[in-house]
Amino acid sequence: MGLRARLAHLAKTGDVPVFVVVGGGYRSAVHRLRLVEGISIVASPRHASVLLIAGALTNDATGTVSHVHDQMAGPRVTVAWGHPEPSVIPVQTTVNGDVTEVATTIRRLFHDVLSGAVAPEQPLLPDVDAVEWRGVGPYGHGGAGMTGGTPYGRPLALRAPARDNLELDQLPVTVGPWFTGFPPGLALRISLQGDVAQAVEVAPTNLIQAGPAGLFTRALSEPTPIRDLEMARARHHIEWMADTLEIAGVDRLAVRADRIAGMISPGEVDPVERLVKAVRRSLLRLMTLRNVGVLPGEIDLAGLGPVVRATGVADDRRREEQAYRDLGFEPVTHSGGDAWARFSQRAAEAVQALDLAGRAGDTRAFGNGEVEAPDGLHRMGEPDPANRLVSILETVLIGSEWGDLVTTIQSLDIDMETVSVGTPAP
Amino acid sequence: MGGIGAALVVFLAALVAIGVAQWVWAVTGERDLTVPERVPFAGGVEPEFHAWNRFHIRYYAMALLFLAFDMEMVFMYPWAVVFVKEGLLALIEMLMFILILIVGMVYAWREKSFEWA
Numbered sequence: 001m002g003l004r005a006r007l008a009h010l011a012k013t014g015d016v017p018v019f020v021v022v023g024g025g026y027r028s029a030v031h032r033l034r035l036v037e038g039i040s041i042v043a044s045p046r047h048a049s050v051l052l053i054a055g056a057l058t059n060d061a062t063g064t065v066s067h068v069h070d071q072m073a074g075p076r077v078t079v080a081w082g083h084p085e086p087s088v089i090p091v092q093t094t095v096n097g098d099v100t101e102v103a104t105t106i107r108r109l110f111h112d113v114l115s116g117a118v119a120p121e122q123p124l125l126p127d128v129d130a131v132e133w134r135g136v137g138p139y140g141h142g143g144a145g146m147t148g149g150t151p152y153g154r155p156l157a158l159r160a161p162a163r164d165n166l167e168l169d170q171l172p173v174t175v176g177p178w179f180t181g182f183p184p185g186l187a188l189r190i191s192l193q194g195d196v197a198q199a200v201e202v203a204p205t206n207l208i209q210a211g212p213a214g215l216f217t218r219a220l221s222e223p224t225p226i227r228d229l230e231m232a233r234a235r236h237h238i239e240w241m242a243d244t245l246e247i248a249g250v251d252r253l254a255v256r257a258d259r260i261a262g263m264i265s266p267g268e269v270d271p272v273e274r275l276v277k278a279v280r281r282s283l284l285r286l287m288t289l290r291n292v293g294v295l296p297g298e299i300d301l302a303g304l305g306p307v308v309r310a311t312g313v314a315d316d317r318r319r320e321e322q323a324y325r326d327l328g329f330e331p332v333t334h335s336g337g338d339a340w341a342r343f344s345q346r347a348a349e350a351v352q353a354l355d356l357a358g359r360a361g362d363t364r365a366f367g368n369g370e371v372e373a374p375d376g377l378h379r380m381g382e383p384d385p386a387n388r389l390v391s392i393l394e395t396v397l398i399g400s401e402w403g404d405l406v407t408t409i410q411s412l413d414i415d416m417e418t419v420s421v422g423t424p425a426p
Numbered sequence: 427m428g429g430i431g432a433a434l435v436v437f438l439a440a441l442v443a444i445g446v447a448q449w450v451w452a453v454t455g456e457r458d459l460t461v462p463e464r465v466p467f468a469g470g471v472e473p474e475f476h477a478w479n480r481f482h483i484r485y486y487a488m489a490l491l492f493l494a495f496d497m498e499m500v501f502m503y504p505w506a507v508v509f510v511k512e513g514l515l516a517l518i519e520m521l522m523f524i525l526i527l528i529v530g531m532v533y534a535w536r537e538k539s540f541e542w543a
Contacts, residue, residue, distance in 0.1 A: 003453045044467045064470030070462035127460040157479035169479040179469030187469065194481045203471075 008114040015040035016110045019048035019072065021065055022184040023055025024417050025211015026082060029099060030054055031239045031258050036103040043180040045072040049113070050106050053091065054081040056209035061177075062088045064207070066124040068178050075113045075120030079106055084209075089124060162193050170198060177207055177416075181247055181406040184208065185416030188393070195402040200394050206420040216373040220380045223367035226323055226360035227266055230353040235261050236374040237306075237350035238272065240413050244343060245279070247410050248288050253278060267358020269351045276347045289340035293400075293408030299392050304385050305376030307412060310345040311337035317372035323365040327356055339411035346413075349374075375413055384418040487539035491531060498527055 017040050020030050033054075034041050042048050045068050053065065065088050069078060080087045080094040081102045087094070092109055095102045112118040157169040176187030187203035215232045218224060242257035253275065260271045295301065301308035301315075308315045309331055316331035318324040332348040334341040366372075369380040376385030389412050396412075397405050465473060501523070509516040534540070 003450070007454065046467055067462060067472065068467075068470045070460065071465070071467050073463070123460050123462065125460075125462050127462075129461055154473060154476040156476050158475075162482060166482065168482050171477065171479045172475055173468060173473060173477075174471045176469040176471070179467075182469070187471065194484075 012111050012114050016050055016106055017042045017048045018050045018052050018106060019045045019068065020052045020054055021057070021061075021068060021178050023053065023057040023061075023083060023211075024209045025214075026055030027184070027415070028235070028239060029082075031242060032099045032262055033103065034242075034255070034258050035262065036099060038107055039103050045069070048072050049076060050110055051076065051078040052081055052102070052106065053078065053083050053087060053089075055211060056082070056084055057088050058207055058209050059088060060205075061207040064177055065089050069121070070123045070125045077109050077113050077118070077121055079109060090121075092118070092121065158191075160191070160193070160198065162198075168193055174203055176203070177205055182409055183414045183416050185419070186390070186409070186414060188397075190397075190405075192402070197397055197400050197402070197405050200397040200405075202390055202393055202421050204421050205416070208417050210417050216371050216378060219366040219371040220369055220378060221367060223364035226327070226363050226365050227357045229365065229371075230357035230360065231264070231266060233374045234264055234272075234350045234353035234357065237346040237353070238264065238275075240346055240374075241275070241279075241343070241350070244410050247406060250279075250282055253282065264354060266360075267354060269354045272347070272351050272354065276344075276351075279343075279347075288403070288407055289338065289343055289411070291338050291340075292404045293339040293342075293396065293411050295337050295392075295396060299395065303377035304388065305372065305374065306342060306345045306349060307376070307389070309349075310334045310341040317370055317377050318365070321365040323360075323363045324356075326363070327359055329356065339407050342411045342413075375415060384415075386415050386417075386419050389414045390416075390419050390421065484541075487534060487537075491534055491539070494527060494530070498524070 015038055018033075019042055020033075022030055030041070033039060033052075045051065049072065051065075051069050051072060057065065069076065069089055078089065078091040079102065080091040082096055083091075083094065085094065093105060095105050109118060113120050157171040159167050160170040162168045171192045172189060173192060174187060174189050176182045177185045182188070185205055185208040187205050189199075189201040189203050190197050191199040215224065215228060219229060238257055238261040242254045242261065245251075245257055246254035256278070257275055260275060264271070295307070295311065301311060301313070303315065305316075310333075312333050312335040314331040314333050318329055319331060332345065332352055334345045334348070371378050373385075375389075378384055393409065393412075396408060400408060466477065502520070505516065505520055509520075
């Protein structure tokens with residue numbers, strides 16, 4: 001056996017590194033995929049061999065997904081999961097089954113590519129620099145500026161005054177829409193001075209196709225069992241906690257949260273309470289969430305669910321539902337309005353939702369054009385709360401350090417599935 | 427084994443290591459990175475500006491303060507010798523010296539020198 005064959009054999013015994021582009025209706029499914037043994041979901045395509053397109057994307061996503069595809073280290077292969085044909089980029093295979101089926105397919109394809117049974121995918125984008133890097137000298141060296149010339153057609157950072165009136169370098173960067181620290185589909189144009197965001201603009205985006213109508217959308221028009229609504233709410237909040245813990249680097253607790261989200265049952269609050277205790281014992285609170293992402297008082301937060309309730313305001317549509325009042329429902333609130341308050345708020349709401357689901361029996365609620373969803377108040381015919389959250393990002397994020405910026409966006413729980421910002425550039 | 431023999435062994439070992447590294451690279455290295463592979467991952471968008479930019483080292487004031495207090499420690503070694511002979515007078519002089527330094531630190535604090543971001 002040659003060296004290459006030995007290395008390929010060694011690679012087959014390890015986890016399959018997968019980078020996921022999450023489309024409409026598949027956020028929860030990807031959480032379940034994280035728990036499958038032998039699959040490792042990675043944060044950058046540079047570490048991945050398999051690109052998984054989970055859920056539906058619009059045709060506008062072709063350019064950015066192609067770019068992600070070409071940034072994977074070879075040998076690379078692409079799998080679509082629940083993504084309608086034709087896919088936004090060519091794929092090796094499409095799976096429409098459950099988590100087990102997609103995991104089996106991914107592992108089989110990975111092994112086939114390593115053993116040579118399936119040819120690895122070729123790059124989709126041309127292998128040419130936009131502009132050759134060439135200075136003024138005979139060997140392409142020298143010229144004006146720090147590097148001489150314009151490196152690969154990309155100008156160097158701009159100059160702009162910093163907060164102490166010094167003229168300093170300011171680097172405009174676009175991050176997203178598939179950056180794992182941001183909600184899938186969100187792209188921001190950020191002007192960075194060091195690691196401080198001096199200007200933030202939401203880039204035009206309309207990349208995610210909305211999945212099938214969820215439980216809370218159906219509850220707008222038909223009375224829905226409280227038990228189902230509260231179980232869905234608890235699962236949503238626990239999965240959000242898993243994402244937050246993963247971004248904060250507490251992977252062990254993130255996996256634990258995903259496990260809990262997959263096995264919760266009505267009235268069973270102990271696992272969630274134990275998870276929250278474990279988080280409180282970690283340094284997460286002091287190091288990354290406290291005093292981060294405090295929302296300015298002038299922003300109207302009414303109807304933004306846990307975000308407004310984490311500022312101490314008991315704004316919850318469930319209070320007006322007789323069925324909830326009969327269960328003795330009172331909104332939970334927290335004070336502070338920072339990322340830690342929002343974490344505590346969602347954790348407390350997950351516990352409350354499981355308790356309500358355990359006591360609700362067959363009672364139903366809503367169906368009158370309004371519903372209190374996990375991300376806030378949804379009204380028939382009006383934009384979802386995510387649209388308002390995206391519109392306040394620019395105000396909230398300016399002046400944040402990079403790490404705090406990521407934490408703040410995560411703490412707001414934005415789902416880009418129903419958000420469309422401007423028209424993306426062709 | 428003499429000194430020259432030991433050096434020769436190290437030299438040969440280095441040559442073998444280089445040879446092995448070259449062989450592994452020749453066997454496993456496929457090709458140069460393509461243009462998209464060379465670009466840093468930022469979420470699927472091509473960067474418009476080159477990432478080479480200068481940072482403001484905001485901790486420089488704190489670094490200077492650290493140096494000042496570090497030097498203060500250096501002064502304390504000879505002072506300890508003098509203190510044995512002079513007693514209370516030397517103690518008062520050192521306290522005055524430290525007080526002046528603390529005033530400087532309070533001033534830096536007021537000027538927000540300890541805020542890095």
